[in-house]
Amino acid sequence: MKLPSMLPIRRAALLLPILALTLSASNCKKVIVEAATPKLPEATQDGKNTFGCKLGDKVWLPGSDHMLLPPLDADLTGTGFTLRASDDHNDAPGWEEFNLSLNTTSFVPGTYTLRNGLTARYWSRENDLNNIEDYIAGSGNTGTLTITKVEPRTKTTTVLGNTVTSNFTVVSGTFEFTATTSAGKTITVKEGRFDVQAF
Numbered sequence: 001m002k003l004p005s006m007l008p009i010r011r012a013a014l015l016l017p018i019l020a021l022t023l024s025a026s027n028c029k030k031v032i033v034e035a036a037t038p039k040l041p042e043a044t045q046d047g048k049n050t051f052g053c054k055l056g057d058k059v060w061l062p063g064s065d066h067m068l069l070p071p072l073d074a075d076l077t078g079t080g081f082t083l084r085a086s087d088d089h090n091d092a093p094g095w096e097e098f099n100l101s102l103n104t105t106s107f108v109p110g111t112y113t114l115r116n117g118l119t120a121r122y123w124s125r126e127n128d129l130n131n132i133e134d135y136i137a138g139s140g141n142t143g144t145l146t147i148t149k150v151e152p153r154t155k156t157t158t159v160l161g162n163t164v165t166s167n168f169t170v171v172s173g174t175f176e177f178t179a180t181t182s183a184g185k186t187i188t189v190k191e192g193r194f195d196v197q198a199f
Contacts (some may be wrong), residue, residue, distance in 0.1 A: 043193045045149040047170035051085040053098070053192035055122070060096070064088045076169050076198035080104050080117070081147075083171075083194060094126040098189075100175060102145060109150055114143040120177040122187060135179035135187050143177025153197075168197040 038059040041050035051072050052061050062071035062085040075082045081104075086097040099121040102112055112118045120137040137143045149172040156165045175192035 040191060041193065041195070043148075043172075043174065044195045045170065045172040046195060047153065047168070047172075047197040048195045049197055051083075051098075051194045051196070053175070054190050056188060060087070060098075062087055062098075072196060074171060074194075074196040074198035076107065076171065078105060081107055081171060081198065083196065083198075085194075094124055094131075096122070096124040098122050100145060102147075107147070107150060109147045111144055111146045113145075114141060114177065115139070118143060118145050120145075120175070120179060120189075122179055122189065133181055133185070135181055135185070137177045137179040141178040141180060141186075143175070143179075145173060145175045147171065147173040149173070166199075168199050171196055171198045 038061055040052040040054070040059055041048075041061075044050065049072055052059065054060065064071040064086065066088065069086075069088065071086050071088070073084045081102045083100045084097065086095065088095050099119075101119045103117045103119075104112070114120065114137050118137075120143050121135065123132065123134040125132040149170060151170045152167065153170055154165060154167050156163060158164070172195040173193070175194075176190045178186055178188050180186045
């Protein structure tokens with residue numbers, strides 16, 4: 001009696017690892033493509049130090065490769081709230097920055113508009129300091145800043161064996177505005193959101 005050949009089974013056994021590698025490689029490519037696509041952060045209210053908006057139709061997120069220059073900085077004083085978000089990666093073509101400022105002595109949740117305490121600005125420049133474009137939300141523009149949460153908090157940490165207590169305020173909100181350069185170029189900023197720890 002002649003036994004069936006084992007050759008087809010051996011071929012299949014050799015092809016299975018190749019097929020598995022091909023499928024896993026295609027999955028890796030898909031994950032990499034999805035991870036490279038910037039997405040707006042969730043609109044949270046926990047002091048997660050997030051910021052994002054759409055500049056035109058492009059998602060804009062802050063970032064920095066420099067330890068001493070954080071990409072997100074929020075200040076809360078007795079006269080108002082200031083938020084600065086910048087993008088200054090070493091491989092970026094230049095520097096971009098958003099500035100939102102609210103001048104008020106009673107900082108509470110609510111919607112604030114341009115010319116009623118809110119100022120908004122976006123500017124960019126190339127790494128060689130050329131081609132600076134400064135967009136300011138002025139009299140011909142529209143804009144709102146909606147503060148959704150203001151909550152003082154205290155955080156205690158240990159640094160080199162010492163207990164350090166810091167007080168900060170969680171400030172969360174949304175924003176949108178238009179802004180114009182002195183040459184008449186206009187940008188639209190929409191779907192803006194932030195969730196920061198203001199000191």
